Every structure is written in C-alpha cells, then in structure tokens.
Amino acid sequence: MSQLSYKAGQLHIESNNLSALAEQFGTPLYVYSKSQILANWQKFRAFWPSQHKLCYAVKANSNLAILQLLAQHGAWFDIVSGGELKRVLAAGGSANQVVFSGVAKSEAEIRFALEKGIACFNVESAAELERIEQVARALKTRAPVSLRVNPDVDAKTHPYISTGLKANKFGIAINDAMAVFRRAHTLNHIELLGADCHIGSQIMSDAPFLDAAKRMFKLLERLQEEAIELSHLDLGGGFGVDYEGHATLDLENYLQGVIDLAHDYPKLTLMLEPGRAIVGDAGVLISKVEYIKRSDDKQFVLVDAGMNDLMRPSLYQAWHDIVPVRELTGVADGIVDVVGPVCETGCFLGHARHLNVNADDLIAIKHAGAYGFTMASNYNTRVRPAEVLVENDRAWLIRERETFDDLIRGERLIAEE
Numbered sequence: 514m515s516q517l518s519y520k521a522g523q524l525h526i527e528s529n530n531l532s533a534l535a536e537q538f539g540t541p542l543y544v545y546s547k548s549q550i551l552a553n554w555q556k557f558r559a560f561w562p563s564q565h566k567l568c569y570a571v572k573a574n575s576n577l578a579i580l581q582l583l584a585q586h587g588a589w590f591d592i593v594s595g596g597e598l599k600r601v602l603a604a605g606g607s608a609n610q611v612v613f614s615g616v617a618k619s620e621a622e623i624r625f626a627l628e629k630g631i632a633c634f635n636v637e638s639a640a641e642l643e644r645i646e647q648v649a650r651a652l653k654t655r656a657p658v659s660l661r662v663n664p665d666v667d668a669k670t671h672p673y674i675s676t677g678l679k680a681n682k683f684g685i686a687i688n689d690a691m692a693v694f695r696r697a698h699t700l701n702h703i704e705l706l707g708a709d710c711h712i713g714s715q716i717m718s719d720a721p722f723l724d725a726a727k728r729m730f731k732l733l734e735r736l737q738e739e740a741i742e743l744s745h746l747d748l749g750g751g752f753g754v755d756y757e758g759h760a761t762l763d764l765e766n767y768l769q770g771v772i773d774l775a776h777d778y779p780k781l782t783l784m785l786e787p788g789r790a791i792v793g794d795a796g797v798l799i800s801k802v803e804y805i806k807r808s809d810d811k812q813f814v815l816v817d818a819g820m821n822d823l824m825r826p827s828l829y830q831a832w833h834d835i836v837p838v839r840e841l842t843g844v845a846d847g848i849v850d851v852v853g854p855v856c857e858t859g860c861f862l863g864h865a866r867h868l869n870v871n872a873d874d875l876i877a878i879k880h881a882g883a884y885g886f887t888m889a890s891n892y893n894t895r896v897r898p899a900e901v902l903v904e905n906d907r908a909w910l911i912r913e914r915e916t917f918d919d920l921i922r923g924e925r926l927i928a929e930e
C-alpha cells in the first residue's frame with residue numbers, strides 16, 4: 514500500500530504514526546486509509562464509463578463509515594444478506610442502488626428487500642426464482658431480478674473462494690440457464706432485468722474473467738434470438754490484490770475487453786462488484802508482541818492478534834506481509850513463526866518469516882482491509898478489535914473495541930428452581 518511508509522524510523526499510515534494509534538486505541542487494531550480506499554475506487558471509475566455501475570461488495574469490509582464513504586462517492590452495493598442491506602441503509606445508502614446476491618435468501622430477507630425497494634435480486638437457482646415470485650405476488654408487486662449464471666470457468670484461485678465452476682454451489686448452471694430465463698420471462702411478478710456471474714475471488718489473471726464474460730455475451734445473444742432483452746449484465750467481482758508483491762491483475766485490459774464485448778449492446782448497462790480490490794490494500798492490522806519463545810530449532814513470535822481477528826492465513830493459508838512498526842536497521846537474522854493466542858495450532862499469521870522483533874514491539878500485518886474484520890469472531894471469548902479510519906493526520910474511531918459485556922449480551926443463566 515502506498516499509504517504505508519517509515520518516517521523517522523516509525524511506520525506511518527498516511528501521516529499517522531501507527532505506534533501512536535496503538536497507544537491511543539489499543540491492540541489488536543484495524544487501521545484503514547481513506548485516501549487509499551478512494552484511490553482504489555477512482556481507479557475502477559477511471560476505466561469504467563460513468564453509465565456503468567460499480568457495486569461495492571459489502572462483505573469485504575462492512576464498517577458503516579466505509580459504506581458511508583463509498584455511498585458518498587456514488588457507489589452501488591452488492592449484498593448477501595438482509596443484515597448487509599440494513600448496514601447499507603444505516604450508512605445512508607439507498608436500497609434502489611443495491612443488488613442482492615446469495616445462494617439461500619430466506620423468505621424474510623426477500624420480503625424485507627422488496628419492501629425497501631431493492632434494485633435487483635441476483636437469483637441463484639430456479640427454486641429461488643419461484644420463491645421471489647411468490648413473495649412479490651403476496652406483496653402485490655414485481656421483483657426486479659437478474660439470473661446469476663454459473664459459467665463453468667476455472668478462476669485459478671483457492672478452491673474455497675472459487676465460485677464459477679459447475680462443482681460450486683453458486684448460480685444457475687450455464688446449460689440450464691436458458692430454461693430459467695424463459696421461465697422468469699413469463700412470471701407475472703418478476704421483472705427480468707439482467708444476467709450476472711461471479712467466478713471467484715482473489716483472481717490474478719484477466720483470462721478467466723474474459724472467458725466468463727465471453728460466455729455471458731454468448732448467452733445474451735441466445736436470449737436476444739428468443740426476444741428476451743436484458744437491460745444489464747453484471748460480471749461480479751473477484752479482482753485480486755497483490756499480497757505478495759510480485760503480480761498484479763491487468764484491470765484496465767480486462768475492463769476494456771468487457772467494454773469491447775459490449776460494443777454491439779449500446780443500451781446495456783454493465784455492472785461490477787469489486788470488494789477486496791477497493792479495501793484490501795487500504796488496511797493494516799496492528800498487533801503487539803507478547804512474548805518470544807525460542808527452542809533449539811524454532812522461534813515463535815507470540816502476538817496479541819489471532820485467527821479470530823484475521824482468519825485468512827488459517828482458513829486459506831493466505832500470505833500477508835508482516836513488518837515491524839519500529840523500522841529495523843540491518844537484516845533480520847532469524848526465521849520465525851508469527852502466531853496468535855487462540856488455542857488452535859492453526860492460529861497463525863505467518864510462518865517462516867524474517868522478522869526481528871522483541872516482546873512489546875508492534876507489528877503490522879498488511880493488506881488486512883478486506884475480509885479481515887468482517888470474518889473476525891469471538892472464538893476463545895476474545896473481543897473483536899477496534900477499527901480506525903485515517904486521512905492525512907486525522908484519525909476517526911469507526912468501531913469501538915468490543916467489551917466482555919458485548920460478548921455475553923443475550924446469554925442467560927438458568928434460574929434456580
């Protein structure tokens with residue numbers, strides 16, 4: 514992230530000293546750069562003509578202040594639950610700029626979204642289409658829908674975050690799609706607006722994206738032959754972030770490729786659903802070293818952030834760069850495992866790292882802005898971290914650290930008989 518740099522031997526984010534933020538707000542602490550989020554947003558906007566929509570994928574980072582910031586910059590939103598819709602509304606966004614994805618939408622979520630005036634449901638199965646028709650009929654309205662097609666394309670990413678293969682649970686298999694589009698076209702309470710796909714996350718090459726896009730345009734052609742006209746095509750998110758510092762996705766090439774494919778559809782609105790690419794490199798997780806443990810052939814750096822705070826290393830063996838907050842002079846000699854306090858062998862932040870730190874030092878885990886806090890849990894009865902947004906030398910606390918009372922809220926002791 515270009516907003517992270519050492520000044521006078523101390524790591525800063527924008528003009529904020531991370532040691533000072535840790536002192537003020539405690540650790541573990543998520544810190545996000547407002548300028549970096551906006552720069553990432555503008556990068557998409559620059560390559561994406563203004564008639565086309567950008568729907569920020571709320572699941573990547575759903576803090577209200579971040580949603581508010583993006584809403585103020587014209588974002589639409591991609592959500593996957595009624596809860597995420599409530600977040601968008603609480604942040605000042607409007608439902609008529611929200612698309613609703615997700616494979617198992619409940620009846621209550623569909624009703625809520627319709628009542629709020631959702632822009633579009635991204636329908637993931639024939640059965641869901643029927644349910645939406647029923648709920649819309651009961652509400653005496655028509656539900657705006659797009660059908661999510663599973664294009665059967667290998668996104669070449671971690672298997673847990675690949676979504677566009679026919680073995681994955683997402684979307685309507687491309688071979689079944691025509692039949693479901695025909696059905697949607699005939700239903701009285703369905704307003705068929707579009708088609709969508711999303712082939713996976715953390716994708717580093719434009720080839721699978723373009724492959725999926727071509728399949729979707731082929732489908733549009735077939736629909737047109739049957740006089741089924743769509744007003745939008747949503748090609749999802751999945752744009753990879755350069756965690757390891759050696760490969761970047763050629764975003765411009767991909768977006769230009771899509772715009773070229775859409776050349777014969779001047780009235781078609783295109784949509785994208787970027788999540789990670791907007792916030793991933795805008796965040797760091799600051800953690801304090803509690804202890805160093807050395808044995809014959811092993812050195813552990815035991816820190817106060819664990820898998821409950823940042824789950825990606827444990828869940829996907831994801832690699833995040835880890836750097837000391839106090840700048841080191843000289844080369845780190847030892848190789849260490851950076852591990853957290855949770856009682857799981859799989860609770861680690863990085864294995865086999867060159868890192869010279871001592872107890873009470875601070876470390877920064879980079880690229881933690883996406884799928885960091887949103888995947889955090891209270892496992893081991895650990896409170897979730899605070900979140901801070903910075904810009905230049907300003908810092909706003911945008912989420913307080915949880916307290917023990919937050920954790921036990923709603924729990925009940927059994928009354929004595």
Ligand SMILES: Cc1ncc(COP(=O)(O)O)c(C=O)c1O
Nearest residue numbers: 570614714750751786787788789
């Ligand atoms: C339907 C949908 N859209 C958008 C996204 C955002 O993905 P990313 O954060 O990889 O851009 C996801 C998550 O993979 C998703 O499932």
Ligand SMILES: N[C@@H](CCCC[NH3+])C(=O)O
Nearest residue numbers: 572674714715825883884
């Ligand atoms: N949680 C994943 C991304 C999943 C995207 C949701 N479909 C990650 O941290 O990389």
